[in-house]
Amino acid sequence: MLLLLWWLATAIPELVPPRVLPSPFDVVRRFVALAGEPFSGATLLGHAVVSLQRWGIGVLAAMALGLPLGIALAWLPPLRAVVTPGFELMRYIPPFAWVPIAVLWFGATTTTQAAIVFIAAFPACIINTQLAVAQVDPILARAARTLGAGPARTLAKVILPVAAPTIFTGLRIAFSNGWMALVGAELVVGKQGLGFLISQGQINDSAATILVGMTTIGVLGTLIDAVLQRTQRLVLPWRPVAARPTE
């Protein structure tokens, strides 16, 4: 129904100038064009792949660092005292505030983008993992101890499986945060990628390009989340027991 409204609004040129809001057909046409021919360096697919690559590196790094650290922080309370002050200080700096400094450090390369993704995804990873492990009912750990399990085994066989669904949900949030941040980073810096694409669209006065880009970003984002949800259900069929994750 929205689509209908949109088309109607743009069908009358005096109502909404095509420069401001292109008709649905224009957008579709642009989509096809972008899919086929390179624009500002690559086709739509090319840009998307570049974006996904950067995002992938960033979130994998965040996960690789965030998961073990989160578990360690939950399992070893003194560590939390060490890390918390520094972490809290950094946490309130939005990922984008890091863009200027990241550009200075890494130049206008993939590393910069990946770094921003990392910064966006890391807090969610580590906090949610920590929360998930910490909120496992302590009675389970005690039961394991009375049965003779050492701390390592308790952690691996008892705590982690129970915390896993919540950790996974936290990962989903982190991954989507990363995707959102990537787009912003690409707007500011870089010569490829979906963010770059839409900023080029703006420079070239092509609202259709922007819309195609935005839609692609949105669709990919939803797809990523959907795939993750599917994976979660396959790998961890039992329902999350404890914490609700933080953003």
Added chain:
Amino acid sequence: MTPGTSATSPRWTGPATGADLTLSFWRREPGRARWLAIAAASLAAAGAIWWSATRPEGLVSPLFLPPPLEVWEAFVRLLSRPYLGSTLGQHIAASLRIVIGGWLLAGLVGLPLGIAMGWWKRVRWISFPIFQILRPVPPLAWIPLAILWLGIGDSARIFVVFIAAVVPWVMNSMQAVDSIDGILVRAALTLGASDRQILTRVVCRTALPTLVAGARIALGNAWTTLVAAELLAATAGLGYIALNASRTLEMGILLVAMAIIGVLGALFSIGMHLVTRWVAPWARSGVAT
């Protein structure tokens, strides 16, 4: 996917065992005094590393990470003289104006809409698809469109901040109304309340903590988006300072700008938590339902 879901209080939590002395030192939750001591020590250590690494003979070049002294000097400088045409106060005001403006506007639209969507199925049926489509698109992706439509001015940034904040406002408000225990509505019915009375007296009051939580998330989103928007389309504001400082390699100023951004973000978050507590003293502490 987007910040449209409710969140628990952003605090570190530990296992509920407290000082369980049967555990080893590493597994035990430190008491308050010890905790503070460790934290202070770690901060001091970090500070020391920073200072020593950025000394002239140190490992890190001042272009990469400025020494603490330089950062302090930059801070003083920003306080005393205008930078890029406005004083620090004016820059902060510029940023705050946009953020609060966009956030309040989003609230004005989003809060009633969200409540309406939670309460009347019709409204939800019409509006929900719009938000489902809007949600996955990162607010920042709207910036180019906003610039195209509104030019590089205040309105483009307010627009983008609005978009960033309106989604959590709407989604959280809707969920807040949704998650009210049905039995309360039934009880109100038996006591003779009309539909409208139930909505205002029972639903809105009970949902208040969740509604404020939604406001808090919206504010967080708004702030994050604003900083990005200022990197792209601004003539004043903290993001603008940061961008320029990075271009002119004034590392000290850059760090100060980042720090102020962080502090403001923290103040917003803490402020909203306090508001939650003030507005709904009856809500269980620490849990945003």
Added chain:
Amino acid sequence: MTPKMEIRAVSKTFHARGGEVAALQPCDLAIGKGEFVTVVGPSGCGKSTLMMIAAGLEAPSSGEILVDGKPAGPAGPRRTVVFQRFALFPSETVADNIAFGPRVAGLERVETERRVAEQLELMGLTRFRGAYPHELSGGMQQRVAIARALAVRPEILLMDEPFGALDAQTRTVLQEEVSRLQRELHYTVLFITHSVEEAVYLSDRVVVMSKGPGRIKCEIAVPRDASWRGLEIEEAGTRASFMQLKREIWELIRAEIVRH
């Protein structure tokens, strides 16, 4: 004389995935003014459903509810409900919860205040008038719920297993209180419970339902002038007539439970 409330040929069928589930077979029940009627029955017999329909919170699949001979209409303050889960408004203090009904009805401030004070006194809650529900124990919360239901001066009071969520000690205390209230105020009450002892202690008439989908199996009158009226429940439980009634009713229920 017209009964205060009449449940006429009320039945209920739910539509669930895979077909229809009959929860209640056609039931008839008449409650006189000032009468305390308790419905007991095996789990799942549909007594709560019957109550929800009587309260006007659910529509019957057939039949109707009459109050003073006329159709009762939707849920309202003429028949208030005390729920098992208390259902107190968490954002309101005790006093505000009790005042809810009068306020919603548009009563003047003075009158509302008077009623609130009256109920607080009646239920022993005056000290707690400024407390929030989550600060109170289960027993106190249920007292507030009763006070709230009575503040609107209902014609009929419906109580859906009100003590089911309380511990045994609190339950006993509240049972005795309800008994006292009934002797003083003579409300018209429809009460649902699992506990046969509670039913005998409080009621003028005990209605036994069959196994689900339930129907009214039979009704047993409890003499108004029974020797144990007005005693504490522990004491009453030792009287022969009490134990006899209890046994009788329990046998009826047990027969239903083990049927097929």
